[in-house]
Amino acid sequence: MDKKLVEDISNAIKLRMERSKKSVPVGVSNKHIHFTEKDFKALFGAGAKPTLYKQLVQPGFYAANEKVDIYGPNGVFKNVRMIGPCRSYTQVEISMGDARILGLKPPIRDSGKLDNTPGIKIAGPKGSIEIKHGVIISKRHIHFSPKDAQEFKIKDGEEARVRCGIAKDRELIFERVLCRVSDKYALEFHVDIEEANAGALENGESVFII
Amino acid sequence: MDKKLVEDISNAIKLRMERSKKSVPVGVSNKHIHFTEKDFKALFGAGAKPTLYKQLVQPGFYAANEKVDIYGPNGVFKNVRMIGPCRSYTQVEISMGDARILGLKPPIRDSGKLDNTPGIKIAGPKGSIEIKHGVIISKRHIHFSPKDAQEFKIKDGEEARVRCGIAKDRELIFERVLCRVSDKYALEFHVDIEEANAGALENGESVFII
Numbered sequence: 074m075d076k077k078l079v080e081d082i083s084n085a086i087k088l089r090m091e092r093s094k095k096s097v098p099v100g101v102s103n104k105h106i107h108f109t110e111k112d113f114k115a116l117f118g119a120g121a122k123p124t125l126y127k128q129l130v131q132p133g134f135y136a137a138n139e140k141v142d143i144y145g146p147n148g149v150f151k152n153v154r155m156i157g158p159c160r161s162y163t164q165v166e167i168s169m170g171d172a173r174i175l176g177l178k179p180p181i182r183d184s185g186k187l188d189n190t191p192g193i194k195i196a197g198p199k200g201s202i203e204i205k206h207g208v209i210i211s212k213r214h215i216h217f218s219p220k221d222a223q224e225f226k227i228k229d230g231e232e233a234r235v236r237c238g239i240a241k242d243r244e245l246i247f248e249r250v251l252c253r254v255s256d257k258y259a260l261e262f263h264v265d266i267e268e269a270n271a272g273a274l275e276n277g278e279s280v281f282i283i
Numbered sequence: 284m285d286k287k288l289v290e291d292i293s294n295a296i297k298l299r300m301e302r303s304k305k306s307v308p309v310g311v312s313n314k315h316i317h318f319t320e321k322d323f324k325a326l327f328g329a330g331a332k333p334t335l336y337k338q339l340v341q342p343g344f345y346a347a348n349e350k351v352d353i354y355g356p357n358g359v360f361k362n363v364r365m366i367g368p369c370r371s372y373t374q375v376e377i378s379m380g381d382a383r384i385l386g387l388k389p390p391i392r393d394s395g396k397l398d399n400t401p402g403i404k405i406a407g408p409k410g411s412i413e414i415k416h417g418v419i420i421s422k423r424h425i426h427f428s429p430k431d432a433q434e435f436k437i438k439d440g441e442e443a444r445v446r447c448g449i450a451k452d453r454e455l456i457f458e459r460v461l462c463r464v465s466d467k468y469a470l471e472f473h474v475d476i477e478e479a480n481a482g483a484l485e486n487g488e489s490v491f492i493i
Binding site for chain 1 (some may be wrong): 378379380392422423451452453454455456457458459473476478480481482483
């Protein structure tokens with residue numbers, strides 16, 4: 074036996090065993106929109122501000138009461154919820170199934186990477202806009218605080234494997250899950266509804282980095 | 284090192300390597316219905332017979348021209364396609380997302396295992412029925428001919444791991460995939476649309492048993 078190989082394999086197994094001691098809670102995202110302040114005001118009025126509907130797990134982020142309608146070339150979704158607060162780019166996050174209904178082919182992307190993404194028409198109570206790009210299918214990812222990242226021995230930008238629904242009918246392993254580390258984050262594995270359903274996953278359920 | 288353990292591990296790796304030489308094509312299922320002859324006639328008329336819309340990969344099975352509307356407690360789907368020919372039980376196969384829209388909580392089941400599954404109202408052009416049970420979320424599975432099963436060293440009823448979308452953004456491994464072997468089957472991995480979208484899988488795409 075090659076000693077170096079045996080050592081590498083046993084180290085990899087050890088790391089997996091350490092990582093899988095601690096679980097990560099699942100956060101399931103329905104379609105939603107982030108707005109710049111400018112786009113928000115165009116849709117909701119010059120004096121409007123987004124208002125809290127429900128605090129999210131990620132610190133400072135919240136589901137807002139404000140909703141809009143989005144119009145693709147083939148279909149419409151009414152009452153799509155905004156996630157607040159406002160940010161430096163307007164971004165529409167939908168599932169692959171949603172994309173087919175709208176008639177769009179957005180890429181699978183990390184948040185904020187909007188080059189060559191399709192645009193869409195958006196209608197609010199006080200006005201309408203058409204964004205030239207900004208529609209994405211979110212790449213599944215895990216948010217880590219620096220402390221969590223240290224515990225899992227994970228670096229920002231690394232990709233991880235996530236095991237879900239152990240011993241259940243829809244057990245699966247998501248490969249190439251993007252890891253994002255920031256002191257603004259709380260530990261959470263983000264998937265969209267179709268990804269959640271493929272694993273019969275529920276909001277808050279425990280999954281494991283392996 | 285424990286010699287027996289090393290041998291077991293190397294045999295398992297060898298089997299995986301052998302299996303993963305040959306790919307399996309994906310078949311993506313949208314919601315659909317199978318009917319008994321009696322239920323079909325109640326919906327489409329005493330003299331009606333299902334008619335071919337499109338041949339499926341599984342020999343003898345076809346998407347029929349005949350469509351029905353299904354009514355759950357909270358929602359409706361119009362124009363749900365029948366899969367023919369008629370069989371010994373009426374069965375409605377939907378996704379978890381579909382189930383939420385209808386307001387039903389069907390279990391994840393192998394085809395034909397309909398104990399304690401919810402019922403639903405079904406309306407056709409010539410009449411309506413209400414089935415007492417028969418709505419399921421299909422357990423993902425692979426169909427094998429006996430020859431395919433032999434090549435993959437798979438037995439009927441065994442569960443396998445299936446690797447999809449290698450090196451792509453939505454790469455994943457489906458665990459506990461039910462293997463069904465019959466001389467009536469052709470090699471195909473069946474998933475629903477949400478499972479396909481979780482892996483960015485398309486109809487006919489190659490996946491691997493590992």
